[in-house]
Amino acid sequence: MRRLPVYLLLDTSGSMTGEPIEAVKNGVQVMISSLRQNPQAIETAFISIITFDSVAKQVVPLTDLASFQMVDIKATGTTCLGDALKVVSTCIDNEVAKTTAEQKGDWKPLVFIMTDGIPTDDWQSGLEEFKKRKTAYTVACAAGSGADANLLKQITENVVSLDTADSQSIAKFFTWVTASIGVTSTKVEDGGKEVTGLGELPPPPSELNIVT
């Protein structure tokens, strides 16, 4: 059975304290319960959560939707986005099955990154690692005015931005991520419509701006 791995890289730096971090936690919960209403997603999607502040760590390993349990996350420290890119690279190596002569491998992973600030570590070296991994697509979300959409553009061509990192905007982002996973879990198996970029995803809600 081919799995569709989905990695969520979430900024838990100190600037996320308060409303933003609560909105992220809520967003993940709503996303999971919404995906649990989608049979295609239940069949294929596996979700992992990686948080990054002063360090990055995988707080939820790649897990099927039925078994997924969110852990508590707290906002503290700096914004080690580079470390997060390294961690997700390692996770992809360890968790995403490659196709071999004997076994059908997993689909290429989807990676969603959300950050409200500027990376405080050597993010280029993390990016170098990350670039060596194949993903179906990577979407970066610049949440609020503190994030640098142009910097994120160097990680992926698919960058969306939220004007403010408030609960309503963050909720919209997660709704859109949910829809993207839903669409992709159907489409990724469809040889005719391989998903590679934002053009194939559902249109983002009005609060999200696509950075071009």
Next chain:
Amino acid sequence: MSYLSNFSNTPRTNKKTAPSIINTGKTYEYVDNGEPMRGGMKDVYFGPDKTYVVAFYRDKQDYNSRERLKKLVTTYYDSFFNREGGDYFKELYCWPTDMVEVDGKVGLIVPAYNKNFFFKKGYVTGEGIKGKEKQGLWFASAKFRNKQFSLRLDESELGSWLSYFQVCVKIARGLKRLHAAGLAHSDLSYKNVLVDPVSKSATIIDIDGLVVPGLYPPDVIGTADFIAPEVLATKHLPLRDPDRKHANRTTDLHALAVMIYMYLLYRHPLKGGKVNSLDTEQDDLLSMGEKALFIEHPTDASNRPKLDQLSKWALPWADVTKLPYNVTGPYIKALFDQAFITGLHNPIQRPNADMWEQALLKTTDLMQPCSNKQCDQKWFVFDNTTSPKCPFCGTHIKGTLPVLDLYYEFKPTVWKPENHRLMVYNNQYLFQWHVNRHVVRNEKLTAAQKVPVGYFTYHNHKWVLVNQKLTSLKDLTEDKEIPINTMVDITDGKKLLLSNEEGGRVVVITIANK
């Protein structure tokens, strides 16, 4: 149409009006709160009383597409529904009834789905999907019926195995009618067919993708899992390349066969363990396209599912050794062979919708209720062995089992087998379509033809047939007329003439499991 959910924080209720471009002066109200349900190509809004939706295409529709849609809501609508027997078909489709236009955007008026196509309970635990549409995949996957899976459906939603035969009959009938009109659906999949095993019904949705072969080019290649191998194998060619294969009647027939296989066996007929390329995307394209191979191919076992690589929740259905496709009985097995062996890469060999309908119905005559009250499937197809048992729970049939083989008069005094068998169980009914070969069991049956003409029952330690309506029932073995409201013993080797009218059949009785 499977609508993606939206979580609106700011509902701005706003009633709007859309004018019909077919019926001058007619308008439709719809509620626009700024967050329509988003389908693949359309934004969908409810009418104020939710009896219909207005589905607007996000993209501008060209002349060709508009003409095609116009035809669907006018000419084809009339020929399907505004004629004798049309009401029956209304249940089989969710057919757009009118076409509107607002600010250059074309929309369709589509009736809301019947109540039975929304989950009453849904998951065994929690609210989850209560009230959501019964998209086919919920019922085509082994996971959602596995007792160890936390997101499994409640038993009250699942129906019995027999229900799925009836569901498949409805789908086959719906497709048969489309094909009879020269139309192809082009995107038949479990997303585009809602099914309800409880009321044993199915309805084909997303009718607006219909294609008229030769007239309008198909604009979709289909949904993963259901795309015919030849379409996948040639999709790299330019759209107008003569070798490029498009969706048509025969690709619908591939999708139908896959769908029936999945609803009866809860696994995909082509998704096995064989790796055709080390590149995942390429492997998938080959395995479903050019190199597609039936997982239960009798002589080429290379694509058998590898159980250690499957989700544990896919069991027991993923195990083709434990539950091989011949549990569906001889008529359906023969059609699966035709669809997935001879016809897999040879589209004209694929069984048509009418053949599926007849095979499914004939198979219901071979079914026996399982005596194990805990059996999940509750019904099974008689396996033609001397010691018959339920393949799902292993319970053996208790007591004797009358088997009736149907014969027709080929020429005077020469009777030939119909290849149709009726398995008897307590309170099994006999119908006109068993009695006379000119009565075909399909959607054209009259109400009178749906009334049983007799029934079988186990009475005073013997099997009997009670005659309710047969005017010329005769026990040929004992040369005795059996009048209405009397009964005849069902014994080994006995021959009964069910009717002396033209087309009347003889049954030959065998008692199995003695």
